[in-house]
Amino acid sequence: NAGVTQTPKFQVLKTGQSMTLQCAQDMNHNSMYWYRQDPGMGLRLIYYSASEGTTDKGEVPNGYNVSRLNKREFSLRLESAAPSQTSVYFCASKVQNHPLNTEAFFGQGTRLTVV
Amino acid sequence: QKEVEQNSGPLSVPEGAIASLNCTYSDRGSQSFFWYRQYSGKSPELIMFIYSNGDKEDGRFTAQLNKASQYVSLLIRDSQPSDSATYLCAVTLPGAGNKLTFGGGTRVLVKP
Numbered sequence: 001n002a003g004v005t006q007t008p009k010f011q012v013l014k015t016g017q018s019m020t021l022q023c024a025q026d027m028n029h030n031s032m033y034w035y036r037q038d039p040g041m042g043l044r045l046i047y048y049s050a051s052e053g054t055t056d057k058g059e060v061p062n063g064y065n066v067s068r069l070n071k072r073e074f075s076l077r078l079e080s081a082a083p084s085q086t087s088v089y090f091c092a093s094k095v096q097n098h099p100l101n102t103e104a105f106f107g108q109g110t111r112l113t114v115v
Numbered sequence: 116q117k118e119v120e121q122n123s124g125p126l127s128v129p130e131g132a133i134a135s136l137n138c139t140y141s142d143r144g145s146q147s148f149f150w151y152r153q154y155s156g157k158s159p160e161l162i163m164f165i166y167s168n169g170d171k172e173d174g175r176f177t178a179q180l181n182k183a184s185q186y187v188s189l190l191i192r193d194s195q196p197s198d199s200a201t202y203l204c205a206v207t208l209p210g211a212g213n214k215l216t217f218g219g220g221t222r223v224l225v226k227p
Contacts, residue, residue, distance in 0.1 A: 031213045042121070042203055042219035043159070050213045058214070090158060094215065104149075104205070104215055106158040 002026055006091050006107035013081040013114045021076040021110050023091030031094050032074035033104070034058075034066060036087040043090060049074055081114045088112070118142060119206050119218035127224045134191040136221045138204030141185070148180055148187045149205040153220070159203055163189070194225045 007022045023032065030051045035043040035058075045058025047066040055066050063085060065077045074093075078085060088111050094104040120139050128134045138148075147166045151159035165171045165178040165187065177190040191198055204218040 031215075033215060035217070040123070040222075043217040045214070045216060048214060056214070059216075092215070094213070102147075103161045103164070106160075108158055 004091055004093055004105050004107040006089075006110050008110060009108060010111050011113070013078075013112065015081060015083060015114060017081050018077065018079050019081065020078075021089055021091075021112075022073070023075065023107060024073045025093040025105070026072065027093060027105065028071070029093035029095055029105075030071070032068065033092040033094075034064075034074070034076045035090045035092065036060065036085075037090060037109075038087050046076065046089075081112075083114045086112060086114045117218075118216045119204055121202075121204050121218035121221045123219055124222040125224050126221055127226060128194050130194060130196060130225055130227050132194055134194050134198065134223055134225070136189045136191075136202050136204075136223070137186060138188065138218055139186045140204075140206045142206070142208055143182075143185065145185075145206045145208055147207040148178070149207075150176075150178060150187075150189045151203040151205060151217075153201045153203060155200075162202075191223070194223075196225050196227055199223060199225045 004025045033048040034046040049055045049068040052071045067075045091107040092104045095102045149164045150162045153159040163178045165180045171178045175192045179188045201220040201222045203220045208214045
């Protein structure tokens with residue numbers, strides 16, 4: 001059971017380039033999330049998807065777009081990368097229908113550097 | 116005001132002592148509360164969750180929730196060097212499409 005899989009694990013981009021971070025989960029979870037984590041900081045929510053077919057903005061959505069391709073996959077796209085987007089990106093998933101006690105499972109993270 | 120706030124630390128405790136971490140949240144509708152541990156360079160992993168007022172114990176960890184005062188805390192008893200990590204508090208808002216929001220984390224250093 002792979003859990004939450006993110007690709008790629010590392011990426012270096014030049015300013016202005018675009019790329020898509022991929023995330024897939026095999027736990028049949030409804031909700032999926034994208035976070036960024038800067039050095040010494042907590043997780044800041046970029047976008048989330050409560051269920052297939054819905055997406056909502058989090059705290060820091062500017063410069064990003066998302067696609068909930070199906071129940072398993074939730075991708076994050078940077079249309080024109082900026083150095084301020086250098087960060088570690090985490091994807092997570094959890095069950096939606098039991099809000100009281102469900103654990104969010106995290107991918108291994110994508111370390112993105114924009115030069 | 117940030118939705119979830121934590122003291123960034125570092126919180127330095129001697130081995131064997133109790134580490135006490137606090138987290139406050141702004142939305143009174145918050146329903147579930149989580150403590151995650153994150154080692155440097157790794158993904159967060161769940162330690163405990165709590166959703167009722169009072170205490171919840173799991174081994175050396177105790178979570179305390181006070182909804183009236185809007186805070187949740189984590190106590191680590193008999194702290195070990197392996198407990199040195201960043202501890203992240205997280206909150207769910209069920210009325211916001213299962214939104215899961217994290218605080219900035221508290222770095223804990225346990226000194227032998």
